[in-house]
Amino acid sequence: MSWIDAVVHGVLLGGQYALLATGLSLMFGVMRIINLAHGSIALVGAYMTFLVVEHVGISPYVALVVVIPGALVVGYILQRTVLERSLRAGDLVPLLTTFGLLIVIANLLQYFFSPDVRGLSSGGIGTANLQITSTLTVAWFDVLVLGIAVALLGGLDLLLHHTQLGRELRATAADPDTAELVGVNARAVYAQATAIAVGTAALAGVFYAMRSNFDPTSGPTELIYAFEAVVIGGIGSLWGTLVGGIVLGVAQTVGAQINVQYFALAGHVVFLSVLIFRAVRAAGGVRVLRRAMS
Amino acid sequence: MSRPLLTVERLEARHGLLQAVRDVSLEIDDGETLALVGANGAGKTTLLRTIAGAHQPSGGRVVFDGEDVTWAPAYRRARMGIALVPEGRKLFPDLTVEENLRVATAARRPGRWDVDEVLEVFPLLQPLRRRHAASISGGEQQATAIGRALMANPRILLLDEVSLGLAPVVVEGLYRSLAGLSEAGVTIVLVEQDLSRAMAVASRVVCMLEGRLVLEGAAGELTREQVTEAYFGLAAGGAR
Numbered sequence: 009m010s011w012i013d014a015v016v017h018g019v020l021l022g023g024q025y026a027l028l029a030t031g032l033s034l035m036f037g038v039m040r041i042i043n044l045a046h047g048s049i050a051l052v053g054a055y056m057t058f059l060v061v062e063h064v065g066i067s068p069y070v071a072l073v074v075v076i077p078g079a080l081v082v083g084y085i086l087q088r089t090v091l092e093r094s095l096r097a098g099d100l101v102p103l104l105t106t107f108g109l110l111i112v113i114a115n116l117l118q119y120f121f122s123p124d125v126r127g128l129s130s131g132g133i134g135t136a137n138l139q140i141t142s143t144l145t146v147a148w149f150d151v152l153v154l155g156i157a158v159a160l161l162g163g164l165d166l167l168l169h170h171t172q173l174g175r176e177l178r179a180t181a182a183d184p185d186t187a188e189l190v191g192v193n194a195r196a197v198y199a200q201a202t203a204i205a206v207g208t209a210a211l212a213g214v215f216y217a218m219r220s221n222f223d224p225t226s227g228p229t230e231l232i233y234a235f236e237a238v239v240i241g242g243i244g245s246l247w248g249t250l251v252g253g254i255v256l257g258v259a260q261t262v263g264a265q266i267n268v269q270y271f272a273l274a275g276h277v278v279f280l281s282v283l284i285f286r287a288v289r290a291a292g293g294v295r296v297l298r299r300a301m302s
Numbered sequence: 303m304s305r306p307l308l309t310v311e312r313l314e315a316r317h318g319l320l321q322a323v324r325d326v327s328l329e330i331d332d333g334e335t336l337a338l339v340g341a342n343g344a345g346k347t348t349l350l351r352t353i354a355g356a357h358q359p360s361g362g363r364v365v366f367d368g369e370d371v372t373w374a375p376a377y378r379r380a381r382m383g384i385a386l387v388p389e390g391r392k393l394f395p396d397l398t399v400e401e402n403l404r405v406a407t408a409a410r411r412p413g414r415w416d417v418d419e420v421l422e423v424f425p426l427l428q429p430l431r432r433r434h435a436a437s438i439s440g441g442e443q444q445a446t447a448i449g450r451a452l453m454a455n456p457r458i459l460l461l462d463e464v465s466l467g468l469a470p471v472v473v474e475g476l477y478r479s480l481a482g483l484s485e486a487g488v489t490i491v492l493v494e495q496d497l498s499r500a501m502a503v504a505s506r507v508v509c510m511l512e513g514r515l516v517l518e519g520a521a522g523e524l525t526r527e528q529v530t531e532a533y534f535g536l537a538a539g540g541a542r
Binding site: 172175176178179182183185186187188189190191192193194 | 354395451454
Protein backbone atom coordinates (compact mmCIF):
# COMPACT_ATOMS: atom_id res chain seq x y z
CA MET A 9 0.00 0.00 0.00
CA SER A 10 1.43 3.35 -0.97
CA TRP A 11 1.19 6.61 0.92
CA ILE A 12 -1.58 7.85 -1.34
CA ASP A 13 -3.54 4.68 -0.65
CA ALA A 14 -3.07 5.23 3.06
CA VAL A 15 -4.44 8.77 2.85
CA VAL A 16 -7.43 7.75 0.71
CA HIS A 17 -8.31 4.92 3.07
CA GLY A 18 -7.83 7.24 6.03
CA VAL A 19 -10.30 9.75 4.58
CA LEU A 20 -12.84 6.98 4.06
CA LEU A 21 -12.28 5.62 7.56
CA GLY A 22 -12.81 9.19 8.77
CA GLY A 23 -16.39 8.88 7.55
CA GLN A 24 -16.96 6.13 10.11
CA TYR A 25 -15.48 8.23 12.89
CA ALA A 26 -17.46 11.31 11.88
CA LEU A 27 -20.62 9.21 11.89
CA LEU A 28 -19.79 8.00 15.40
CA ALA A 29 -18.95 11.51 16.57
CA THR A 30 -22.02 13.34 15.23
CA GLY A 31 -24.34 12.54 18.13
CA LEU A 32 -21.63 13.25 20.69
CA SER A 33 -20.97 16.63 19.07
CA LEU A 34 -24.69 17.47 18.92
CA MET A 35 -25.32 16.66 22.58
CA PHE A 36 -22.32 18.66 23.70
CA GLY A 37 -23.19 21.57 21.43
CA VAL A 38 -26.79 21.85 22.57
CA MET A 39 -26.75 20.72 26.20
CA ARG A 40 -23.07 20.79 27.21
CA ILE A 41 -23.42 17.12 28.11
CA ILE A 42 -20.32 15.00 27.49
CA ASN A 43 -22.07 11.69 26.96
CA LEU A 44 -19.62 9.02 28.11
CA ALA A 45 -22.23 6.39 27.24
CA HIS A 46 -22.26 7.47 23.58
CA GLY A 47 -20.15 4.53 22.38
CA SER A 48 -22.19 2.13 24.49
CA ILE A 49 -25.40 3.48 22.97
CA ALA A 50 -23.89 2.91 19.51
CA LEU A 51 -23.10 -0.63 20.62
CA VAL A 52 -26.71 -1.17 21.78
CA GLY A 53 -27.78 -0.13 18.28
CA ALA A 54 -25.52 -2.85 16.89
CA TYR A 55 -26.92 -5.47 19.30
CA MET A 56 -30.51 -4.52 18.52
CA THR A 57 -29.78 -4.85 14.81
CA PHE A 58 -28.09 -8.19 15.51
CA LEU A 59 -31.25 -9.29 17.36
CA VAL A 60 -33.55 -8.30 14.50
CA VAL A 61 -31.27 -9.94 11.92
CA GLU A 62 -31.11 -13.18 13.92
CA HIS A 63 -34.82 -13.46 14.65
CA VAL A 64 -36.45 -12.00 11.56
CA GLY A 65 -33.78 -13.05 9.14
CA ILE A 66 -33.56 -9.77 7.22
CA SER A 67 -30.50 -7.81 6.14
CA PRO A 68 -29.01 -5.39 8.69
CA TYR A 69 -29.73 -2.51 6.31
CA VAL A 70 -33.45 -3.33 6.40
CA ALA A 71 -33.29 -3.82 10.17
CA LEU A 72 -32.28 -0.15 10.46
CA VAL A 73 -35.88 0.77 9.55
CA VAL A 74 -36.91 -0.60 12.95
CA VAL A 75 -33.77 0.09 14.97
CA ILE A 76 -33.39 3.81 14.19
CA PRO A 77 -36.96 4.83 15.13
CA GLY A 78 -36.54 2.72 18.27
CA ALA A 79 -33.32 4.58 19.09
CA LEU A 80 -35.05 7.95 18.63
CA VAL A 81 -37.74 6.95 21.14
CA VAL A 82 -35.14 5.60 23.60
CA GLY A 83 -33.16 8.85 23.29
CA TYR A 84 -36.22 10.97 24.04
CA ILE A 85 -37.10 8.87 27.09
CA LEU A 86 -33.48 8.80 28.29
CA GLN A 87 -33.40 12.60 28.32
CA ARG A 88 -36.78 13.07 30.02
CA THR A 89 -36.15 10.46 32.71
CA VAL A 90 -32.42 10.42 33.49
CA LEU A 91 -30.38 13.19 31.84
CA GLU A 92 -32.86 16.02 32.51
CA ARG A 93 -32.65 15.37 36.24
CA SER A 94 -28.87 15.15 36.24
CA LEU A 95 -28.59 18.40 34.24
CA ARG A 96 -30.45 20.22 37.00
CA ALA A 97 -27.92 18.97 39.57
CA GLY A 98 -24.91 20.76 38.08
CA ASP A 99 -22.26 20.44 35.40
CA LEU A 100 -20.45 17.36 36.67
CA VAL A 101 -23.47 15.21 37.40
CA PRO A 102 -24.31 14.40 33.74
CA LEU A 103 -20.73 13.19 33.33
CA LEU A 104 -21.16 10.80 36.25
CA THR A 105 -24.61 9.76 35.11
CA THR A 106 -23.47 8.87 31.61
CA PHE A 107 -20.44 7.04 33.05
CA GLY A 108 -22.87 5.01 35.15
CA LEU A 109 -24.96 4.38 32.06
CA LEU A 110 -21.86 3.08 30.27
CA ILE A 111 -21.31 0.47 32.98
CA VAL A 112 -24.98 -0.49 33.21
CA ILE A 113 -25.16 -0.98 29.44
CA ALA A 114 -22.02 -3.14 29.36
CA ASN A 115 -23.40 -5.36 32.12
CA LEU A 116 -26.86 -5.64 30.60
CA LEU A 117 -25.38 -6.60 27.24
CA GLN A 118 -23.20 -9.19 28.95
CA TYR A 119 -26.25 -10.57 30.76
CA PHE A 120 -28.51 -10.82 27.74
CA PHE A 121 -26.04 -11.58 24.96
CA SER A 122 -23.16 -13.33 26.81
CA PRO A 123 -19.57 -12.09 26.44
CA ASP A 124 -19.26 -13.78 23.03
CA VAL A 125 -17.85 -11.78 20.14
CA ARG A 126 -20.46 -11.04 17.47
CA GLY A 127 -20.46 -9.69 13.98
CA LEU A 128 -22.88 -8.11 11.55
CA SER A 129 -22.75 -8.94 7.86
CA SER A 130 -22.32 -5.96 5.60
CA GLY A 131 -23.91 -7.85 2.71
CA GLY A 132 -22.78 -7.83 -0.90
CA ILE A 133 -21.50 -4.26 -0.74
CA GLY A 134 -19.20 -5.30 2.11
CA THR A 135 -16.98 -7.24 -0.24
CA ALA A 136 -17.37 -5.14 -3.40
CA ASN A 137 -14.43 -2.99 -4.36
CA LEU A 138 -14.01 0.02 -6.55
CA GLN A 139 -10.85 0.02 -8.66
CA ILE A 140 -9.69 3.64 -8.96
CA THR A 141 -6.22 3.22 -10.44
CA SER A 142 -4.24 0.09 -11.18
CA THR A 143 -2.84 0.16 -7.65
CA LEU A 144 -5.60 1.93 -5.68
CA THR A 145 -8.71 0.03 -4.68
CA VAL A 146 -11.32 1.22 -2.22
CA ALA A 147 -14.19 -0.69 -0.62
CA TRP A 148 -17.68 0.37 -1.67
CA PHE A 149 -18.71 -0.07 1.95
CA ASP A 150 -16.25 2.64 3.06
CA VAL A 151 -17.56 4.97 0.36
CA LEU A 152 -21.11 4.26 1.52
CA VAL A 153 -20.28 5.07 5.16
CA LEU A 154 -18.52 8.32 4.25
CA GLY A 155 -21.50 9.21 2.07
CA ILE A 156 -23.91 8.55 4.93
CA ALA A 157 -21.79 10.65 7.29
CA VAL A 158 -21.76 13.58 4.86
CA ALA A 159 -25.49 13.24 4.20
CA LEU A 160 -26.25 13.05 7.92
CA LEU A 161 -24.15 16.10 8.75
CA GLY A 162 -25.67 17.97 5.80
CA GLY A 163 -29.15 17.01 6.98
CA LEU A 164 -28.41 18.17 10.50
CA ASP A 165 -26.99 21.41 9.15
CA LEU A 166 -30.21 22.00 7.20
CA LEU A 167 -32.28 21.14 10.25
CA LEU A 168 -30.34 23.51 12.50
CA HIS A 169 -30.39 26.46 10.12
CA HIS A 170 -33.64 26.16 8.20
CA THR A 171 -36.31 24.78 10.50
CA GLN A 172 -38.11 26.04 13.57
CA LEU A 173 -36.79 23.09 15.61
CA GLY A 174 -33.28 24.07 14.52
CA ARG A 175 -33.77 27.69 15.59
CA GLU A 176 -35.18 26.48 18.92
CA LEU A 177 -32.21 24.12 19.36
CA ARG A 178 -29.67 26.88 18.70
CA ALA A 179 -31.52 29.40 20.85
CA THR A 180 -31.79 26.92 23.72
CA ALA A 181 -28.11 26.01 23.36
CA ALA A 182 -27.19 29.69 23.68
CA ASP A 183 -29.53 30.65 26.52
CA PRO A 184 -32.16 28.19 27.78
CA ASP A 185 -33.79 30.67 30.19
CA THR A 186 -34.41 33.28 27.52
CA ALA A 187 -35.56 30.60 25.07
CA GLU A 188 -38.25 29.64 27.58
CA LEU A 189 -39.33 33.28 27.81
CA VAL A 190 -40.08 33.36 24.09
CA GLY A 191 -42.16 30.19 24.30
CA VAL A 192 -39.61 27.43 23.74
CA ASN A 193 -40.12 24.34 25.89
CA ALA A 194 -36.42 23.84 26.57
CA ARG A 195 -36.84 20.39 28.08
CA ALA A 196 -38.74 19.11 25.06
CA VAL A 197 -36.08 20.63 22.79
CA TYR A 198 -33.32 18.91 24.78
CA ALA A 199 -35.19 15.62 24.54
CA GLN A 200 -35.48 15.98 20.76
CA ALA A 201 -31.75 16.73 20.54
CA THR A 202 -30.94 13.61 22.56
CA ALA A 203 -33.32 11.57 20.42
CA ILE A 204 -31.45 12.66 17.29
CA ALA A 205 -28.08 12.02 18.98
CA VAL A 206 -29.06 8.52 20.08
CA GLY A 207 -30.52 7.79 16.63
CA THR A 208 -27.26 8.76 14.90
CA ALA A 209 -25.26 6.81 17.50
CA ALA A 210 -27.26 3.68 16.75
CA LEU A 211 -26.75 4.19 13.01
CA ALA A 212 -23.01 4.64 13.53
CA GLY A 213 -22.88 1.62 15.82
CA VAL A 214 -24.46 -0.62 13.20
CA PHE A 215 -21.93 0.42 10.54
CA TYR A 216 -19.09 0.08 13.03
CA ALA A 217 -20.30 -3.44 13.81
CA MET A 218 -20.27 -4.35 10.11
CA ARG A 219 -16.65 -3.22 9.98
CA SER A 220 -15.32 -4.97 13.05
CA ASN A 221 -16.54 -7.58 15.53
CA PHE A 222 -18.04 -6.43 18.79
CA ASP A 223 -18.68 -7.70 22.31
CA PRO A 224 -20.38 -6.10 25.37
CA THR A 225 -17.25 -4.11 26.26
CA SER A 226 -16.73 -2.46 22.85
CA GLY A 227 -18.55 0.74 23.85
CA PRO A 228 -15.58 2.67 25.28
CA THR A 229 -13.46 1.97 22.17
CA GLU A 230 -16.12 3.54 19.98
CA LEU A 231 -16.43 6.42 22.46
CA ILE A 232 -12.69 7.15 22.29
CA TYR A 233 -12.72 7.46 18.50
CA ALA A 234 -15.85 9.61 18.55
CA PHE A 235 -14.43 11.78 21.31
CA GLU A 236 -11.12 12.26 19.52
CA ALA A 237 -12.90 13.22 16.29
CA VAL A 238 -15.01 15.82 18.15
CA VAL A 239 -12.00 17.34 19.92
CA ILE A 240 -9.78 17.43 16.82
CA GLY A 241 -12.57 19.02 14.77
CA GLY A 242 -13.40 21.67 17.35
CA ILE A 243 -16.04 21.15 20.02
CA GLY A 244 -19.59 22.00 19.04
CA SER A 245 -18.97 22.35 15.30
CA LEU A 246 -20.78 19.84 13.08
CA TRP A 247 -18.64 20.15 9.96
CA GLY A 248 -15.59 20.31 12.21
CA THR A 249 -16.63 16.86 13.38
CA LEU A 250 -16.31 15.57 9.81
CA VAL A 251 -12.87 17.16 9.50
CA GLY A 252 -11.90 15.72 12.89
CA GLY A 253 -13.01 12.24 11.88
CA ILE A 254 -11.03 12.45 8.65
CA VAL A 255 -7.89 13.76 10.37
CA LEU A 256 -8.14 10.91 12.87
CA GLY A 257 -8.66 8.33 10.12
CA VAL A 258 -5.76 9.62 8.04
CA ALA A 259 -3.49 9.71 11.10
CA GLN A 260 -4.28 6.08 11.79
CA THR A 261 -3.80 4.75 8.27
CA VAL A 262 -0.65 6.81 7.70
CA GLY A 263 0.63 5.61 11.09
CA ALA A 264 -0.07 2.03 10.04
CA GLN A 265 1.82 2.66 6.78
CA ILE A 266 4.91 3.49 8.85
CA ASN A 267 4.43 0.46 11.08
CA VAL A 268 1.27 -1.62 11.38
CA GLN A 269 1.42 -1.34 15.16
CA TYR A 270 1.18 2.46 14.99
CA PHE A 271 -2.43 2.44 13.71
CA ALA A 272 -4.20 3.37 16.98
CA LEU A 273 -1.17 5.13 18.45
CA ALA A 274 -0.86 7.64 15.61
CA GLY A 275 -4.50 8.66 16.09
CA HIS A 276 -4.02 9.21 19.81
CA VAL A 277 -0.81 11.21 19.18
CA VAL A 278 -2.60 13.56 16.77
CA PHE A 279 -5.45 13.95 19.26
CA LEU A 280 -3.04 14.79 22.10
CA SER A 281 -1.09 17.19 19.89
CA VAL A 282 -4.28 19.07 19.04
CA LEU A 283 -5.21 19.23 22.74
CA ILE A 284 -1.75 20.52 23.71
CA PHE A 285 -1.75 23.03 20.85
CA ARG A 286 -5.14 24.38 21.96
CA ALA A 287 -4.08 24.51 25.61
CA VAL A 288 -0.90 26.41 24.74
CA ARG A 289 -2.78 28.85 22.53
CA ALA A 290 -5.41 29.40 25.24
CA ALA A 291 -2.61 30.09 27.72
CA GLY A 292 -1.28 32.85 25.46
CA GLY A 293 1.07 31.05 23.10
CA VAL A 294 4.48 29.45 23.33
CA ARG A 295 6.34 32.65 24.12
CA VAL A 296 4.28 33.28 27.24
CA LEU A 297 4.83 29.71 28.42
CA ARG A 298 8.56 29.94 27.82
CA ARG A 299 8.72 33.15 29.83
CA ALA A 300 6.71 31.58 32.62
CA MET A 301 9.08 28.62 32.80
CA SER A 302 12.32 30.58 32.69
CA MET B 303 -65.94 46.30 35.29
CA SER B 304 -64.50 43.11 33.81
CA ARG B 305 -61.82 41.18 35.67
CA PRO B 306 -58.24 42.40 35.34
CA LEU B 307 -55.95 40.78 32.76
CA LEU B 308 -53.20 40.24 35.29
CA THR B 309 -53.48 40.03 39.06
CA VAL B 310 -50.49 39.85 41.37
CA GLU B 311 -51.43 38.90 44.90
CA ARG B 312 -49.16 39.41 47.91
CA LEU B 313 -46.18 38.35 45.83
CA GLU B 314 -42.86 37.62 47.53
CA ALA B 315 -39.62 36.88 45.72
CA ARG B 316 -36.07 36.56 46.91
CA HIS B 317 -32.54 36.24 45.62
CA GLY B 318 -30.97 33.96 48.17
CA LEU B 319 -31.17 35.85 51.45
CA LEU B 320 -32.17 39.10 49.83
CA GLN B 321 -35.90 39.74 49.70
CA ALA B 322 -36.36 41.50 46.37
CA VAL B 323 -40.16 41.69 46.23
CA ARG B 324 -42.23 42.09 49.39
CA ASP B 325 -45.96 41.64 49.59
CA VAL B 326 -46.72 43.20 46.21
CA SER B 327 -50.33 43.24 45.06
CA LEU B 328 -51.24 44.73 41.72
CA GLU B 329 -53.99 44.55 39.13
CA ILE B 330 -53.47 45.37 35.49
CA ASP B 331 -56.42 45.85 33.16
CA ASP B 332 -56.62 44.81 29.57
CA GLY B 333 -55.30 47.55 27.30
CA GLU B 334 -53.70 49.81 29.88
CA THR B 335 -50.10 51.00 29.97
CA LEU B 336 -48.59 50.79 33.41
CA ALA B 337 -45.28 52.41 34.30
CA LEU B 338 -43.29 50.72 37.04
CA VAL B 339 -40.73 53.10 38.50
CA GLY B 340 -38.27 52.98 41.35
CA ALA B 341 -34.59 53.25 42.17
CA ASN B 342 -32.04 50.60 41.25
CA GLY B 343 -32.55 47.52 43.37
CA ALA B 344 -36.17 48.37 44.20
CA GLY B 345 -37.32 44.99 42.84
CA LYS B 346 -38.80 46.07 39.51
CA THR B 347 -36.84 43.59 37.40
CA THR B 348 -37.52 40.72 39.82
CA LEU B 349 -41.23 41.56 39.79
CA LEU B 350 -41.36 41.45 35.98
CA ARG B 351 -39.31 38.24 35.84
CA THR B 352 -41.57 36.60 38.42
CA ILE B 353 -44.65 37.55 36.40
CA ALA B 354 -43.05 36.11 33.26
CA GLY B 355 -41.96 32.91 35.01
CA ALA B 356 -38.21 33.48 34.78
CA HIS B 357 -37.99 33.75 38.56
CA GLN B 358 -39.74 31.59 41.15
CA PRO B 359 -41.73 33.45 43.81
CA SER B 360 -41.36 32.55 47.48
CA GLY B 361 -44.97 33.42 48.21
CA GLY B 362 -48.17 34.87 46.78
CA ARG B 363 -49.95 34.31 43.48
CA VAL B 364 -49.87 35.44 39.86
CA VAL B 365 -53.18 35.14 38.04
CA PHE B 366 -53.34 35.75 34.30
CA ASP B 367 -56.66 35.95 32.52
CA GLY B 368 -58.36 34.10 35.37
CA GLU B 369 -55.81 31.28 35.50
CA ASP B 370 -53.35 30.81 38.36
CA VAL B 371 -49.94 30.73 36.66
CA THR B 372 -47.80 31.13 39.81
CA TRP B 373 -45.99 27.85 39.17
CA ALA B 374 -46.42 27.57 35.40
CA PRO B 375 -43.14 27.34 33.48
CA ALA B 376 -42.08 30.41 31.52
CA TYR B 377 -42.74 28.85 28.11
CA ARG B 378 -46.35 28.09 29.09
CA ARG B 379 -46.87 31.72 30.11
CA ALA B 380 -45.38 32.86 26.80
CA ARG B 381 -47.88 30.61 25.06
CA MET B 382 -50.69 32.20 27.09
CA GLY B 383 -49.62 35.66 25.99
CA ILE B 384 -47.14 37.01 28.54
CA ALA B 385 -44.03 38.37 26.85
CA LEU B 386 -41.00 39.85 28.60
CA VAL B 387 -38.37 42.02 26.93
CA PRO B 388 -35.61 41.28 29.43
CA GLU B 389 -33.13 43.73 30.83
CA GLY B 390 -30.00 43.61 28.69
CA ARG B 391 -32.04 42.39 25.68
CA LYS B 392 -30.78 38.80 25.88
CA LEU B 393 -30.83 38.15 22.14
CA PHE B 394 -29.46 34.86 20.83
CA PRO B 395 -26.09 36.13 19.58
CA ASP B 396 -25.40 33.42 16.96
CA LEU B 397 -28.83 33.68 15.41
CA THR B 398 -29.58 36.28 12.77
CA VAL B 399 -32.00 39.10 13.44
CA GLU B 400 -34.68 37.29 11.47
CA GLU B 401 -33.99 34.00 13.27
CA ASN B 402 -34.25 35.79 16.61
CA LEU B 403 -37.69 36.95 15.55
CA ARG B 404 -38.77 33.59 14.16
CA VAL B 405 -37.70 31.65 17.23
CA ALA B 406 -40.58 33.27 19.10
CA THR B 407 -43.13 31.50 16.91
CA ALA B 408 -42.43 28.75 19.45
CA ALA B 409 -45.10 30.51 21.52
CA ARG B 410 -47.59 29.24 18.91
CA ARG B 411 -49.68 32.36 18.98
CA PRO B 412 -50.46 33.34 15.43
CA GLY B 413 -51.92 36.79 15.02
CA ARG B 414 -51.20 40.23 13.73
CA TRP B 415 -47.46 40.06 14.38
CA ASP B 416 -45.15 38.27 11.99
CA VAL B 417 -41.70 39.07 10.60
CA ASP B 418 -43.08 41.48 7.98
CA GLU B 419 -45.19 43.35 10.51
CA VAL B 420 -42.25 43.70 12.93
CA LEU B 421 -40.02 44.99 10.13
CA GLU B 422 -42.69 47.52 9.24
CA VAL B 423 -42.76 48.87 12.79
CA PHE B 424 -38.97 48.76 13.07
CA PRO B 425 -37.78 49.60 9.55
CA LEU B 426 -34.21 49.94 10.84
CA LEU B 427 -34.13 46.12 11.06
CA GLN B 428 -35.03 45.59 7.41
CA PRO B 429 -31.44 45.69 6.07
CA LEU B 430 -30.15 43.67 9.05
CA ARG B 431 -32.33 40.59 8.66
CA ARG B 432 -29.39 38.29 7.90
CA ARG B 433 -26.92 39.88 10.29
CA HIS B 434 -26.03 38.07 13.48
CA ALA B 435 -27.63 39.65 16.53
CA ALA B 436 -24.24 40.06 18.19
CA SER B 437 -23.03 42.30 15.36
CA ILE B 438 -25.68 45.05 15.45
CA SER B 439 -25.88 48.19 17.55
CA GLY B 440 -27.59 48.51 20.93
CA GLY B 441 -30.64 50.28 19.54
CA GLU B 442 -31.00 47.72 16.78
CA GLN B 443 -30.69 44.93 19.33
CA GLN B 444 -33.36 46.53 21.47
CA ALA B 445 -35.71 46.80 18.50
CA THR B 446 -35.02 43.13 17.73
CA ALA B 447 -35.74 42.17 21.34
CA ILE B 448 -39.07 44.01 21.30
CA GLY B 449 -39.86 42.54 17.89
CA ARG B 450 -39.08 39.07 19.20
CA ALA B 451 -41.51 39.60 22.08
CA LEU B 452 -44.18 40.84 19.66
CA MET B 453 -43.78 37.78 17.42
CA ALA B 454 -45.54 35.83 20.18
CA ASN B 455 -48.57 38.12 19.72
CA PRO B 456 -48.64 38.83 23.45
CA ARG B 457 -51.64 40.08 25.37
CA ILE B 458 -49.31 41.71 27.86
CA LEU B 459 -45.86 43.05 27.07
CA LEU B 460 -43.42 43.51 29.95
CA LEU B 461 -40.60 45.90 29.05
CA ASP B 462 -37.58 46.08 31.33
CA GLU B 463 -35.55 49.26 30.85
CA VAL B 464 -35.77 49.25 27.08
CA SER B 465 -34.14 52.66 26.77
CA LEU B 466 -31.08 51.85 28.87
CA GLY B 467 -27.86 52.80 27.11
CA LEU B 468 -29.52 53.97 23.91
CA ALA B 469 -29.09 57.26 22.11
CA PRO B 470 -31.98 59.71 22.76
CA VAL B 471 -33.04 59.70 19.12
CA VAL B 472 -33.33 55.89 19.20
CA VAL B 473 -35.32 56.02 22.43
CA GLU B 474 -37.63 58.55 20.78
CA GLY B 475 -38.32 56.10 17.96
CA LEU B 476 -38.85 53.17 20.33
CA TYR B 477 -41.42 55.10 22.33
CA ARG B 478 -43.29 56.13 19.19
CA SER B 479 -43.51 52.42 18.33
CA LEU B 480 -44.72 51.61 21.85
CA ALA B 481 -47.48 54.21 21.60
CA GLY B 482 -48.58 52.47 18.40
CA LEU B 483 -48.65 49.10 20.17
CA SER B 484 -50.74 50.49 22.96
CA GLU B 485 -53.23 51.88 20.45
CA ALA B 486 -53.38 48.41 18.91
CA GLY B 487 -54.67 47.13 22.25
CA VAL B 488 -51.54 45.53 23.71
CA THR B 489 -51.32 45.83 27.49
CA ILE B 490 -47.93 47.19 28.47
CA VAL B 491 -45.96 47.21 31.71
CA LEU B 492 -42.98 49.47 31.44
CA VAL B 493 -39.97 49.72 33.72
CA GLU B 494 -38.32 53.04 33.03
CA GLN B 495 -35.70 55.14 34.84
CA ASP B 496 -36.76 58.33 33.10
CA LEU B 497 -39.70 59.53 35.21
CA SER B 498 -41.09 62.14 32.86
CA ARG B 499 -41.01 59.77 29.92
CA ALA B 500 -42.70 57.04 31.95
CA MET B 501 -45.41 59.40 33.15
CA ALA B 502 -45.97 60.70 29.64
CA VAL B 503 -46.77 57.35 28.03
CA ALA B 504 -48.41 55.50 30.91
CA SER B 505 -52.02 55.64 31.98
CA ARG B 506 -51.07 54.54 35.49
CA VAL B 507 -47.87 54.71 37.50
CA VAL B 508 -46.74 52.49 40.37
CA CYS B 509 -43.57 53.11 42.34
CA MET B 510 -41.48 50.47 44.12
CA LEU B 511 -39.13 51.04 47.02
CA GLU B 512 -37.09 48.28 48.67
CA GLY B 513 -39.35 45.58 47.24
CA ARG B 514 -42.67 47.19 48.18
CA LEU B 515 -45.25 49.14 46.22
CA VAL B 516 -45.20 52.58 47.81
CA LEU B 517 -47.28 54.64 45.41
CA GLU B 518 -49.94 53.95 42.84
CA GLY B 519 -52.09 56.30 40.85
CA ALA B 520 -53.32 57.51 37.47
CA ALA B 521 -50.50 59.16 35.56
CA GLY B 522 -52.45 62.36 35.16
CA GLU B 523 -53.27 62.69 38.84
CA LEU B 524 -49.83 62.15 40.35
CA THR B 525 -47.47 65.06 40.55
CA ARG B 526 -43.83 64.69 39.73
CA GLU B 527 -43.02 65.57 43.33
CA GLN B 528 -45.18 62.78 44.71
CA VAL B 529 -43.47 60.24 42.49
CA THR B 530 -40.00 61.57 43.22
CA GLU B 531 -40.63 61.36 46.96
CA ALA B 532 -41.88 57.78 46.71
CA TYR B 533 -38.95 56.97 44.43
CA PHE B 534 -36.40 57.99 47.02
CA GLY B 535 -38.45 56.90 50.04
CA LEU B 536 -39.11 60.41 51.30
CA ALA B 537 -42.89 60.08 51.56
CA ALA B 538 -43.43 59.84 55.34
CA GLY B 539 -45.14 56.51 55.78
CA GLY B 540 -46.42 56.92 52.25
CA ALA B 541 -48.99 54.60 50.77
CA ARG B 542 -47.57 51.49 52.39
